[in-house]
Amino acid sequence: MNYIFIFFLLISFVCAIINNRLDVVVDAILNSSQKSVEIAFGLIGIMGFWLGIVNIAKKSGLMDLISKIIKKPLCLIFPDLKNNNEALSNIALNISANALGLANAATPFGVRAMENMQKDNKDKTSATNSMCTFLAINTAGFQIVPAVVLAILTANGMKNPTQIILPTLIVTSVSFICALVFSKILERFFK
Amino acid sequence: MIEFLNNLSVCILPFIICVILIHALYKKAPAYESFTQGAQEGFKIAIKIIPYLIAIMACTAAFRASGAIDVITNILKPILDYFRIPIETTIIMLTRSMSGSATLGVLADIINQSGVDSYATKLASVITGSSETTFYVVSVYFGAIGIKKFRHALLVGILADIAGLILAVWVCSIFFL
Structure with missing residues (x-):
C-alpha cells in the first residue's frame, strides 16, 4: 500500500506537469480530502442505525441462529472462521444486503464482520486470508439488481431499461467468482 | 418489472x-438498550476511517485530475x-x-453525449452496475479495524475489476451489437 500511495501521487504530479494542470490537481486533492470527511460524517447516522439494529439481533440470539444456517457453505470460503460464529453471520448479512443493492445497510455489517475477524488476528496491522477474501467479495460488488443504474436510465427516458439487468447479472456473478478464485490463489504468495 | 423490483427493495429493509x-x-x-449501545459504534467507526479515506480519495482524485486517464485512453485507442x-x-x-460518485457523473455524461439508447450507454451501465468502488471499499473496511498491510487484497480487487471489464465488453457485444 505504501508504494501504491507514493506511486499514484507521483504519477499524477508528473502527468499534471506534462498536461499543464498542476493547479487542477492541487485543487482536486484538497477538495477530495474535504469530501472524504463529509462522506465519513455522512456515514455516522446510517451506520449508527444499522449497528443498533444488528446489536439487537446479536443480543436476542438471532445472529447465532443465522450463523448456524449458513455456517456450512460459508466455511468452505472462510475456513479460518469455523469458530467465529459472529463473523460468519455478519458476513452473511453483508453479502445478502449487497446482493439486494442495499449498500448503506451492507457497510455496517461488513465493518462488524471485519472487527470480529480482527479479534482472532495475531498481527493486528496485517490482513488475514479471510479478511482479504471477504474484501474481494465486497469489491466485486455482487448485486442481483443494479437499482441505482436502473433509476438513472429510467430517469433519462431509456425505452427498455430492464434489458441491462441480465448482462449486468452475468458480469457481476462471474467477477464475483473471479474475485474468490484470485484471492484463494494469491493468498499463498503474499505473507 | 422495474416497479416490482423497486417495491421489493423498499419492502426488504422494513422486513429485516x-x-x-x-x-x-x-x-x-x-431491544432499546442494545440498539443505543450498538449505535454508539457508528460514530467511532466513522472517525476511524477518516484518515484512510482521505489518503485514498486524494490519490484517486489527483490521478483523475492530472489527465493521466487521457494519456492511457490514447495509448489504448487501437485496441x-x-x-x-x-x-x-x-x-x-x-x-x-x-470513485463511485465520479462514475455516476461519467455515466450521466455518456447518456447526454451519446444518447440514452446508444451502445455506449448500455455498456457503461453494465460496467457501473456490475462492479463496486474497489479503493473506497478497501479504505473503509481496513480503515475501520486499522489494517495497514493489505497483502493481496487490493490486487485481487483490481484483477477482478479487470476481469469484469473484459467480460462486460464481451457480454454487451453479444447482447447489444
Whole structure:
C-alpha cells in the first residue's frame, strides 16, 4: 500500500506537469480530502442505525441462529472462521444486503464482520486470508439488481431499461467468482 | 418489472427490521438498550476511517485530475477500436474502481453525449452496475479495524475489476451489437 500511495501521487504530479494542470490537481486533492470527511460524517447516522439494529439481533440470539444456517457453505470460503460464529453471520448479512443493492445497510455489517475477524488476528496491522477474501467479495460488488443504474436510465427516458439487468447479472456473478478464485490463489504468495 | 423490483427493495429493509424486533420481543431481549449501545459504534467507526479515506480519495482524485486517464485512453485507442469499444466508455472503465460518485457523473455524461439508447450507454451501465468502488471499499473496511498491510487484497480487487471489464465488453457485444 505504501508504494501504491507514493506511486499514484507521483504519477499524477508528473502527468499534471506534462498536461499543464498542476493547479487542477492541487485543487482536486484538497477538495477530495474535504469530501472524504463529509462522506465519513455522512456515514455516522446510517451506520449508527444499522449497528443498533444488528446489536439487537446479536443480543436476542438471532445472529447465532443465522450463523448456524449458513455456517456450512460459508466455511468452505472462510475456513479460518469455523469458530467465529459472529463473523460468519455478519458476513452473511453483508453479502445478502449487497446482493439486494442495499449498500448503506451492507457497510455496517461488513465493518462488524471485519472487527470480529480482527479479534482472532495475531498481527493486528496485517490482513488475514479471510479478511482479504471477504474484501474481494465486497469489491466485486455482487448485486442481483443494479437499482441505482436502473433509476438513472429510467430517469433519462431509456425505452427498455430492464434489458441491462441480465448482462449486468452475468458480469457481476462471474467477477464475483473471479474475485474468490484470485484471492484463494494469491493468498499463498503474499505473507 | 422495474416497479416490482423497486417495491421489493423498499419492502426488504422494513422486513429485516421487523424480524429482528419480533425475535427480540419473543426472547424478551432489551431491544432499546442494545440498539443505543450498538449505535454508539457508528460514530467511532466513522472517525476511524477518516484518515484512510482521505489518503485514498486524494490519490484517486489527483490521478483523475492530472489527465493521466487521457494519456492511457490514447495509448489504448487501437485496441479499443479493434474490440469496437466506444471511446467514451474508457473513462468509466478507469474511474469505476476509484470513485463511485465520479462514475455516476461519467455515466450521466455518456447518456447526454451519446444518447440514452446508444451502445455506449448500455455498456457503461453494465460496467457501473456490475462492479463496486474497489479503493473506497478497501479504505473503509481496513480503515475501520486499522489494517495497514493489505497483502493481496487490493490486487485481487483490481484483477477482478479487470476481469469484469473484459467480460462486460464481451457480454454487451453479444447482447447489444
